[in-house]
Amino acid sequence: MALDSNHELERLAAKIHWDDLMQEFGHLYVLDLGRLGIPIRLMARLHLLKHTYALLDQDVVKGWVANP
Numbered sequence: 001m002a003l004d005s006n007h008e009l010e011r012l013a014a015k016i017h018w019d020d021l022m023q024e025f026g027h028l029y030v031l032d033l034g035r036l037g038i039p040i041r042l043m044a045r046l047h048l049l050k051h052t053y054a055l056l057d058q059d060v061v062k063g064w065v066a067n068p
Contacts, residue, residue, distance in 0.1 A: 012048065 003010055022040045029037045050060045 009048070009052075013045070016044070018044075 025040050046060050
């Protein structure tokens with residue numbers, strides 16, 4: 001299924017410098033320590049959803065599980 005490139009969230013995602021974001025926060029994640037982490041890009045997208053739509057953490061997770 002193709003994503004609608006005109007959707008407001010897709011347009012926002014296209015403006016984010018994801019490599020810079022991963023470089024900035026990458027040092028906080030250690031691959032061989034503890035359980036596997038969630039990719040930085042996914043975490044940033046979930047936070048954007050949470051704050052854009054004023055959602056609670058559990059609502060973001062429910063929404064993501066139902067419609068990734």
